[in-house]
Amino acid sequence: MGDDGIFEELKQSVIDQDEEKVLATVDKALAAGVDARKVIDDGLLPGLDVIGEQFECEEIFLPELMQAALAFQSAMAVLEPKIRESGGEGPKKGRIVLGTVKGDLHSIGKNILRLLFETSGYEVWDLGIDVDLFKFIDKAKEVDADIIAMSALLTTTLIGQKDVIDALGEQGLRDKYRVMVGGGATTEEWAQKIGADGWAPSAYEAVTLAARLVGAQAGSAA
Amino acid sequence: MIDLIEVFDRAETGPLTSETDYYMKRYVPKLAEVIARYGIKWDKQTIVNTDDELTDNVFSAAVDLLAEAGAYCPETNRVMEFTRDEILTACAQAPTSATFGEGRERKAMRGRRPDTTDDRPWVHVGGGIYTTDEQVFVDTVEKMASFSIVDSVSVPSILHIRGKDARVRSPQEVLATIKTVRLAREGILRSGRVGLPIINGISAASQPASMFAATYPDFGLRPSDGFLIDFLSEMVVGYEALQKVAFYNTIGANIGSTSTPLFGGYAGGAEGVAVTATCYMIMGNLIMRGTYHYNAPLHSKLHLSSTKPLIWAIALSNAAVGRNMGYPMVNLPYLGGGSGTKQYHYEMACYMLAVVTSGGNVFSGHPAMAVQPDSLVPDDHRFHAEIGLAAARLTRAEAEPICQKLFPLFGDKLKEPDKGLTFQEVYDPRTKRIVNADYQRVMDEVREELAGMGLEVPVS
Ligand code: B12
Numbered sequence: 257m258g259d260d261g262i263f264e265e266l267k268q269s270v271i272d273q274d275e276e277k278v279l280a281t282v283d284k285a286l287a288a289g290v291d292a293r294k295v296i297d298d299g300l301l302p303g304l305d306v307i308g309e310q311f312e313c314e315e316i317f318l319p320e321l322m323q324a325a326l327a328f329q330s331a332m333a334v335l336e337p338k339i340r341e342s343g344g345e346g347p348k349k350g351r352i353v354l355g356t357v358k359g360d361l362h363s364i365g366k367n368i369l370r371l372l373f374e375t376s377g378y379e380v381w382d383l384g385i386d387v388d389l390f391k392f393i394d395k396a397k398e399v400d401a402d403i404i405a406m407s408a409l410l411t412t413t414l415i416g417q418k419d420v421i422d423a424l425g426e427q428g429l430r431d432k433y434r435v436m437v438g439g440g441a442t443t444e445e446w447a448q449k450i451g452a453d454g455w456a457p458s459a460y461e462a463v464t465l466a467a468r469l470v471g472a473q474a475g476s477a478a
Numbered sequence: 479m480i481d482l483i484e485v486f487d488r489a490e491t492g493p494l495t496s497e498t499d500y501y502m503k504r505y506v507p508k509l510a511e512v513i514a515r516y517g518i519k520w521d522k523q524t525i526v527n528t529d530d531e532l533t534d535n536v537f538s539a540a541v542d543l544l545a546e547a548g549a550y551c552p553e554t555n556r557v558m559e560f561t562r563d564e565i566l567t568a569c570a571q572a573p574t575s576a577t578f579g580e581g582r583e584r585k586a587m588r589g590r591r592p593d594t595t596d597d598r599p600w601v602h603v604g605g606g607i608y609t610t611d612e613q614v615f616v617d618t619v620e621k622m623a624s625f626s627i628v629d630s631v632s633v634p635s636i637l638h639i640r641g642k643d644a645r646v647r648s649p650q651e652v653l654a655t656i657k658t659v660r661l662a663r664e665g666i667l668r669s670g671r672v673g674l675p676i677i678n679g680i681s682a683a684s685q686p687a688s689m690f691a692a693t694y695p696d697f698g699l700r701p702s703d704g705f706l707i708d709f710l711s712e713m714v715v716g717y718e719a720l721q722k723v724a725f726y727n728t729i730g731a732n733i734g735s736t737s738t739p740l741f742g743g744y745a746g747g748a749e750g751v752a753v754t755a756t757c758y759m760i761m762g763n764l765i766m767r768g769t770y771h772y773n774a775p776l777h778s779k780l781h782l783s784s785t786k787p788l789i790w791a792i793a794l795s796n797a798a799v800g801r802n803m804g805y806p807m808v809n810l811p812y813l814g815g816g817s818g819t820k821q822y823h824y825e826m827a828c829y830m831l832a833v834v835t836s837g838g839n840v841f842s843g844h845p846a847m848a849v850q851p852d853s854l855v856p857d858d859h860r861f862h863a864e865i866g867l868a869a870a871r872l873t874r875a876e877a878e879p880i881c882q883k884l885f886p887l888f889g890d891k892l893k894e895p896d897k898g899l900t901f902q903e904v905y906d907p908r909t910k911r912i913v914n915a916d917y918q919r920v921m922d923e924v925r926e927e928l929a930g931m932g933l934e935v936p937v938s
Binding site for chain 1: 498501502506569608637643644645646647651710712739742743744745746747750778779781799851
């Protein structure tokens with residue numbers, strides 16, 4: 257089978273959200289000598305792109321998205337050590353620390369965000385709901401995050417997003433991370449007012465935003 | 479019915495499972511299985527289902543779902559399991575009426591059956607929408623309570639203390655919650671109907687401590703009001719909810735079990751929402767010990783409940799419970815259009831026609847997905863209550879063609895809904911009379927259009 261065939265098969269196994277098939281096809285590709293990075297970039301991620309689009313158009317829903325993400329994660333557990341063995345770079349597009357701010361228990365939007373980030377190739381640390389501002393900052397330092405992403409659904413918890421941005425400023429860390437905010441109660445104006453680097457109305461658009469922010473980050477570091 | 483302590487114990491004794499495993503190995507596959515088992519399918523066209531074999535199948539599927547997947551308690555990481563017998567006994571013993579209010583205003587909300595055309599459903603108006611000003615808050619409540627057709631109100635929330643919004647869980651939130659309750663009772667008192675129940679207790683509280691504090695009798699709430707207790711995402715029963723159950727059950731208060739199954743979330747599409755919404759009403763009685771249910775399915779991206787598959791699913795869940803359990807329920811409509819817009823009135827009429835003929839009570843709609851401050855405009859709610867009462871005289875089969883005429887008037891606008899008005903833009907602050915002529919005109923026109931479609935809506 258030519259290269260294209262195996263990549264098509266990898267992609268399809270992800271679209272089918274079939275964990276066993278994903279793992280079997282990854283094994284097959286590795287046995288045939290395909291580079292682990294190529295398995296991800298040319299096989300699995302294009303499959304996840306399709307999954308993301310299907311989710312956006314309501315052809316599939318959260319369970320299917322999760323199933324695809326779980327299959328992808330299992331494959332990554334096999335592929336990542338291979339990449340490290342060969343001294344390769346981590347395959348991720350960027351590192352994101354994510355959570356719902358202090359006092360806010362709304363998790364659904366944030367969970368969708370995590371899945372879409374993960375399935376778009378980002379490494380995500382999901383701190384959960386009701387997240388203390390220092391947890392955001394400490395985790396971002398610990399994992400050398402590119403982006404801190406915060407969700408807030410209540411008018412009275414919005415302030416938690418500002419708290420984190422202010423605290424980053426007070427600690428002299430504001431330029432180290434890109435900060436994006438979102439969730440039901442937020443607006444673009446709010447994001448601007450508190451000095452966030454970006455805002456998105458949906459998880460799907462948040463992924464585009466992340467790419468833009470990581471790109472800008474790389475640009476500013478250069 | 480198994481007793482309450484036993485229910486609490488189930489959260490400690492059930493199988494240990496992570497939340498992801500609960501969803502991916504229990505809820506999601508079981509939901510798909512019961513949908514297939516009973517052949518539940520939406521034809522992508524119908525808004526108001528009239529096929530009662532399907533209706534009863536939805537109920538059976540909901541019973542199976544709870545019996546086979548259980549509910550999940552995140553604090554103990556355990557599945558709360560119930561046998562089919564326990565579930566069916568609880569359904570058979572569910573309350574079929576809930577008594578609210580005091581004095582002249584003391585009345586019963588009843589569980590209704592679909593196609594009942596000779597009763598008067600319960601009329602509930604309002605919403606827990608954020609307000610920016612104490613005067614607007616009191617005026618909004620007073621005005622809503624003053625409409626004679628209204629049996630109960632949901633009051634907005636007002637969260638600032640000395641000009642600053644109280645942070646969630648701060649001591650200021652406790653004070654803001656108490657203030658909300660006191661101002662709400664004051665607004666009701668000014669309407670001349672002091673015994674009128676508030677059934678969205680307690681809108682400003684984000685935590686049990688604030689809720690319990692504001693329940694102190696001197697502040698104006700009574701067990702004959704209604705206290706909402708929510709499920710945390712799909713099938714998840716948190717300890718905070720169970721703490722509220724423990725308290726409100728002990729003071730003999732009306733508990734409104736509340737659920738917001740999400741279209742596009744773990745529940746999937748129309749069929750999954752219909753079954754899950756029905757399952758919530760079963761759990762609302764068994765686990766939350768509710769006397770009534772707040773049924774609030776909504777779309778995970780649009781944040782509203784007026785899409786075609788959602789109205790179908792919501793109405794169907796009402797019919798399933800109405801025919802098989804009789805638990806009193808209201809449906810909380812999140813609508814896209816802003817207050818006072820035609821879009822908002824059309825959405826409400828379509829939703830109301832579907833749910834009221836299917837066995838629901840009347841509940842006016844939350845405009846603009848309920849995130850626009852000061853957007854409770856009382857006369858909208860009066861109009862919507864009138865629409866609900868008019869709908870109650872129709873059967874589902876009579877409602878369906880009207881819904882089909884209404885849907886195209888707003889369906890395409892749901893992604894970018896029309897912006898609406900605020901209380902301040904409609905009323906004279908002193909006389910509380912409508913001073914916005916356009917507002918009145920739009921409402922009059924819609925009333926006429928509805929009559930043209932076959933729904934005569936008398937002015938109350
Ligand atoms: C489900 C729900 C709940 C559930 C939460 C379950 C859970 N596990 O998440 C429960 C029942 C627990 C709940 C509780 C409360 N809720 Co609530 N809830 C909702 C509801 C119905 C849906 C929210 C939701 O999940 N939407 C679907 C998700 C997918 O949308 P989303 O979160 O906005 O996320 C999308 C985007 O915004 C974006 N996004 C999200 N996060 C981020 C982050 C970044 C960085 C980016 C870029 C993008 C992004 O991507 C997501 C996917 O596209 C809304 C109603 C509504 N109209 O939205 C009310 C609502 C948010 N809740 C409200 C309230 C008031 C409360 C309570 C205070 C009620 C009470 N008195 O008890 C409590 C607060 C508890 C707390 N401390 O947080 C109000 C908020 C009003 C306001 N403006 O402050 C709303 C609007 C309802 C209302 N007015 O009637 N709620």
